[in-house]
Amino acid sequence: MNRTPRQGDRIRLLEMTDDPHPIQVGQLGTVVSVSRHGGDNNDWHQVDVAWDNGRTLMLVSPPDRFEFVSE
Numbered sequence: 001m002n003r004t005p006r007q008g009d010r011i012r013l014l015e016m017t018d019d020p021h022p023i024q025v026g027q028l029g030t031v032v033s034v035s036r037h038g039g040d041n042n043d044w045h046q047v048d049v050a051w052d053n054g055r056t057l058m059l060v061s062p063p064d065r066f067e068f069v070s071e
Contacts, residue, residue: 005031005047005068014065019057028052028069 005011009031016022023029029051038044047059047066059066 004036004045005034005066007031007033010069011049011066012069013059014067016059016064018060018063023051023055023057024053032056
């Protein structure tokens with residue numbers, strides 16, 4: 001992740017590795033909120049996303065990967 005996502009950012013899912021019912025790769029969504037966890041060299045983020053397909057499912061980054069999109 002190049003930068004920490006912020007509320008309102010549009011993202012595209014690139015990879016979701018550890019969810020029994022993952023969001024489909026390529027799906028677009030809008031960031032609802034972001035929580036930072038860890039510390040020092042072990043930072044990770046919990047990213048709450050409202051996906052365009054109607055689902056809401058959080059990303060954990062890393063390991064989940066996404067990219068920012070502009071519309």
